[in-house]
Amino acid sequence: MSRYRLLPSPAQEAVLRDHCAHARYLWNLAVEQHSYWRVGRTSAPGYLEQCQQLTQARAEHEWLRQGSQTVQQQALRDFARAMSAFFDPANPAGRPSWRKAGRDEGFRIVGRGRQWEVRRLSRKVGQVWVPKAGWVRFRWSRAVPPGVKSYRVTMDRAGRWHVAFAAIPDPVLAPGNGEVVGIDRGVAVSAALSTGELLRVPGLAARERTRRRRLERKLARAKRGSNRRARVKHAIARLGARETDRRKDWAEKTSTGLARRFDLIRVEDLNVKGMTRSARGTVQAPGRNVRPKAGLNRAILASGWGLLVRRLGDKAPGRVEKIRPAFTSQRCSACGHVDAKSRESQARFACTVCGFACNADVNAAQNIAAGHAVTARGGFRDAGPVNREPQLLLQSA
Numbered sequence: 001m002s003r004y005r006l007l008p009s010p011a012q013e014a015v016l017r018d019h020c021a022h023a024r025y026l027w028n029l030a031v032e033q034h035s036y037w038r039v040g041r042t043s044a045p046g047y048l049e050q051c052q053q054l055t056q057a058r059a060e061h062e063w064l065r066q067g068s069q070t071v072q073q074q075a076l077r078d079f080a081r082a083m084s085a086f087f088d089p090a091n092p093a094g095r096p097s098w099r100k101a102g103r104d105e106g107f108r109i110v111g112r113g114r115q116w117e118v119r120r121l122s123r124k125v126g127q128v129w130v131p132k133a134g135w136v137r138f139r140w141s142r143a144v145p146p147g148v149k150s151y152r153v154t155m156d157r158a159g160r161w162h163v164a165f166a167a168i169p170d171p172v173l174a175p176g177n178g179e180v181v182g183i184d185r186g187v188a189v190s191a192a193l194s195t196g197e198l199l200r201v202p203g204l205a206a207r208e209r210t211r212r213r214r215l216e217r218k219l220a221r222a223k224r225g226s227n228r229r230a231r232v233k234h235a236i237a238r239l240g241a242r243e244t245d246r247r248k249d250w251a252e253k254t255s256t257g258l259a260r261r262f263d264l265i266r267v268e269d270l271n272v273k274g275m276t277r278s279a280r281g282t283v284q285a286p287g288r289n290v291r292p293k294a295g296l297n298r299a300i301l302a303s304g305w306g307l308l309v310r311r312l313g314d315k316a317p318g319r320v321e322k323i324r325p326a327f328t329s330q331r332c333s334a335c336g337h338v339d340a341k342s343r344e345s346q347a348r349f350a351c352t353v354c355g356f357a358c359n360a361d362v363n364a365a366q367n368i369a370a371g372h373a374v375t376a377r378g379g380f381r382d383a384g385p386v387n388r389e390p391q392l393l394l395q396s397a
């Protein structure tokens with residue numbers, strides 16, 4: 001994703017605002033329809049049915065008819081995609097929710113060549129074609145990557161417009177060296193490779209985290225609706241965006257590097273959503289390890305490895321294997337003995353039988369690389385969300 005500052009003329013800005021309003025309206029309509037849906041009922045209307053409803057709505061409402069059908073259809077398609085991401089167990093995306101005016105403003109255009117085009121006007125200015133608005137100028141801050149297929153126009157809370165071009169990355173050629181790598185996705189260390197490398201997702205620096213805490217306290221004191229509050233909120237949002245950018249950048253670089261170096265990439269088949277789902281439980285069945293898990297949730301979401309695996313799948317199609325993670329962290333990668341006591345601590349593995357010792361995450365990654373799954377004595381425990389290693393979760397609290 002490469003983002004550029006968009007510079008619409010006042011007339012164009014009015015068109016863009018309409019596009020945003022239409023996209024938000026249809027998205028929220030779809031959210032509303034799906035909110036009626038309950039398990040056991042017939043399914044909520046899908047994309048095709050919604051498109052028919054869109055045709056109807058356009059016939060009835062002058063306001064919608066005036067707008068771009070491309071924008072409106074795409075909003076529904078985006079919603080359908082967000083719904084399937086929500087149901088995909090490998091994807092940590094949450095349920096699509098309401099879009100608020102002034103907060104989540106944006107629309108997407110696909111179909112380059114038919115619906116849109118991009119060109120460079122001068123050294124520092126580019127132009128992108130937006131339906132009904134025409135050529136809109138943007139700041140050419142770096143080259144637009146070749147092969148972009150769609151873009152998204154957004155307006156932030158400060159009223160600034162941006163355009164972000166999206167490209168589906170071309171698959172990276174396998175090196176052909178027959179090498180296999182295992183990746184253990186942890187929390188303390190974002191990813192451990194079977195080669196012994198430990199990768200960390202860059203987050204905010206200590207100074208930035210301090211600043212965010214200070215801003216959050218300031219926000220709590222600021223009066224609702226005041227200018228000061230808006231300014232502080234904006235500053236917090238900017239820090240959040242910086243953190244996200246770093247995480248995305250890391251996932252891009254790391255996935256490209258791995259796809260280039262190894263023929264086969266094995267990762268844990270961890271259900272991200274299961275792990276990040278609330279551990280609170282119900283009154284009848286209160287969840288276990290509620291406190292430790294609350295902290296773990298944040299760390300997992302911050303670690304961005306759901307994104308890493310998705311990008312690996314894009315860049316190394318057919319070369320990524322998901323391995324069931326049961327006992328990968330209790331099994332000795334040297335002799336195969338499984339013993340919870342071998343896991344000395346969160347960080348250290350020392351086999352109780354053969355004495356092999358190394359970083360615990362690397363040991364797990366080596367088991368994953370070897371493709372070892374369930375081999376524990378006493379059979380297979382139910383690998384529910386929390387009980388991968390309950391005792392370790394407690395220690396990490």
Ligand SMILES: [Zn+2]
Pocket residue numbers: 332333334335336337351352353354355356
């Ligand atoms: Zn051993």
